[in-house]
Amino acid sequence: MARTPLSMTPTGWFQVAWCSEIPVRSVHTMKYFGREMVAWRSASGTVSVFDAFCEHLGAHLGHGGHVEGENLVCPFHGWEWNREGRNVCIPYERHPNRGRRIRSYPVVERNEAVWIWHDIDGRPPHFDVPDIFGDFGDDRTAADYYPPVPAATLFRPGLEIHPQYIMENGVDFAHFKFVHKTPFMPEFTRHDFGGPVSYVDFTIAFDEGATLENATSGVESINAGLGCSVTKSWGMVDNRTMPAVTPVDEHTSDVRFTVWIGRKPGEETGDITRYGTIMADLVIEQFAADIDIWAHQRYSDPPALSRKEYEGFTALRNWARQFYPDGGPDGADPSSPSGAVPPTGEEFVRIRRSELDALRAAAQP
Numbered sequence: 410m411a412r413t414p415l416s417m418t419p420t421g422w423f424q425v426a427w428c429s430e431i432p433v434r435s436v437h438t439m440k441y442f443g444r445e446m447v448a449w450r451s452a453s454g455t456v457s458v459f460d461a462f463c464e465h466l467g468a469h470l471g472h473g474g475h476v477e478g479e480n481l482v483c484p485f486h487g488w489e490w491n492r493e494g495r496n497v498c499i500p501y502e503r504h505p506n507r508g509r510r511i512r513s514y515p516v517v518e519r520n521e522a523v524w525i526w527h528d529i530d531g532r533p534p535h536f537d538v539p540d541i542f543g544d545f546g547d548d549r550t551a552a553d554y555y556p557p558v559p560a561a562t563l564f565r566p567g568l569e570i571h572p573q574y575i576m577e578n579g580v581d582f583a584h585f586k587f588v589h590k591t592p593f594m595p596e597f598t599r600h601d602f603g604g605p606v607s608y609v610d611f612t613i614a615f616d617e618g619a620t621l622e623n624a625t626s627g628v629e630s631i632n633a634g635l636g637c638s639v640t641k642s643w644g645m646v647d648n649r650t651m652p653a654v655t656p657v658d659e660h661t662s663d664v665r666f667t668v669w670i671g672r673k674p675g676e677e678t679g680d681i682t683r684y685g686t687i688m689a690d691l692v693i694e695q696f697a698a699d700i701d702i703w704a705h706q707r708y709s710d711p712p713a714l715s716r717k718e719y720e721g722f723t724a725l726r727n728w729a730r731q732f733y734p735d736g737g738p739d740g741a742d743p744s745s746p747s748g749a750v751p752p753t754g755e756e757f758v759r760i761r762r763s764e765l766d767a768l769r770a771a772a773q774p
Contacts, residue, residue, distance in 0.1 A: 412710040413571045417656040418442055418529050421539050421605075421634025423572075423654035424665050426523040427558045431456055436481070438471030442527055443658045446514075448472040451479045456515050457492045458525050464496070464509040521558050521667060524637065529734055536605040538646040539631045540668065541639040541649050553667040554649070555681035561689035563666040563696065570662045570703045572635040572654040573729055573772045579630055579638070579700055580721030581713055588698050591615055598627070600721060602728035607632045615645065635732050647671025648692055662737045664700060 422443065426448060431437045437448040438461065445461035447470050461469050463483040470475075473484030480497060489498035494511035515526035515534050520541045526534045542550050543696040555561065580583065582598065585591045591613060599610035612627040625642030640650045649669040656662045668689040676682050681689070714722055730736050 412660065414519040414710060415571050415573055415708060416579065416733045416735065417571070417659050418527070418734065419635050419656075420528045420532070420697075420734070421636045421732055422517065422524045422526055422534070422536075423636035423655040424522045425458065425525050425563065425655060425724075427521055427665075427667075428456075428518050428521055429558050431523065434476040436471055436474050436476065438469075440657055441525075441655055441663075442519050443518050445471075447474070447481075448516075448523060449474075449476055449481050453479060455492060456516050456518060456523055457477070457481070457494075458514045458523075459490070459494055462491075462511075464511050465506075466516070520639065521556075522651070522665075527636075536633055538637055539606065540640050541641075541651060544631055544639070545629060545641045547641075548739070550574065554647075554671055555685035557669050557687075558611070558683070560681045560686055561668040561670065561693070563693050565664040565700060566665055567569065567657060567661045568700070568704045569660055570654055570664060570700070570706075571708065572656065574703045574706060574708075575638065575652055575654050575699075576632055576635055576729065577722065577725055578703075579632065580725050581718070582584075582611070582721070583715075583718065584699075585613060588702065589615070589695050592617060597626075597721065599629075602724045605634060605731065607725075607728055607738060635729060646688055646691075648688065650692060650696070652696065652728055666693060666696050719746060747758065 468485035494513035593613040595613040601608040630640040651667040
């Protein structure tokens with residue numbers, strides 16, 4: 410991948426682990442946003458994420474550090490740090506060092522994953538991680554799906570991929586036919602980029618011979634910033650997915666993908682079965698096809714968009730600017746904030762899904 414002009418330190422929620430990777434009283438080492446970090450789980454089960462180095466003399470807390478109750482203990486001199494990163498005990502002194510604090514990050518555990526809030530200016534979270542069940546407005550719960558971790562996951566560390574690529578993929582209707590071999594290009598029924606959490610829905614089918622006119626399936630997605638996305642499929646194999654791209658440094662990101670497959674009748678309880686694994690592998694295979702392209706992609710700015718592509722890509726790139734410390738890449742055309750050149754000719758018409766359904770019904774013989 411040619412180095413992207415986009416900042417690799419965007420603001421937002423980013424997945425740094427699956428919950429099961431951090432057992433109670435364990436310390437987990439990692440590197441994100443160019444910083445060495447540790448994630449640790451207290452005796453009560455709460456996960457915290459710190460910069461990795463003790464504020465005393467700089468020992469790495471992930472190499473020999475351990476958990477005592479609700480504190481993380483440095484392996485070098487036994488200094489104890491609470492979940493807020495404050496020193497609460499120096500074993501050979503009467504009082505802790507109240508003037509020093511290890512940098513800690515806001516943490517949320519949701520959808521089987523550990524998320525940290527990253528903001529280079531230290532601002533607190535101003536939007537939330539979506540719930541892959543609660544936020545789609547139906548009555549489905551995790552109990553209706555096979556547990557996804559670890560059998561229905563993908564992890565590709567250290568790839569030259571930027572988080573924005575996956576978000577642009579969501580409005581890229583044309584790639585479905587050529588990358589995912591769908592019988593027709595999808596029809597987008599919702600583009601809502603009105604806030605830091607965006608919504609993109611489209612009608613699609615993977616069945617051979619299916620057409621847009623008779624398609625009865627689709628995808629709904631909720632995108633919380635650039636690092637967190639959840640999707641729900643309807644009218645096809647019951648699945649929900651959670652792709653996540655988290656920057657490691659100025660060049661690379663870790664890519665994670667989690668797949669929930671709806672339980673087959675007769676398999677209402679227990680771990681994932683052969684059926685669930687096969688279905689999850691098919692979904693993962695589709696996502697892996699995208700990764701193979703992203704890993705060698707150059708960020709094109711301004712892009713050479715067709716008339717049909719212009720609206721979706723422009724809306725998404727304008728939306729994405731809010732998550733960058735500097736507002737996005739330099740050199741954008743002021744009349745077209747995304748940097749794209751507006752095509753002339755064909756105009757776009759927005760239509761609600763209910764209106765689209767009514768038109769389709771009226772067109773039936």
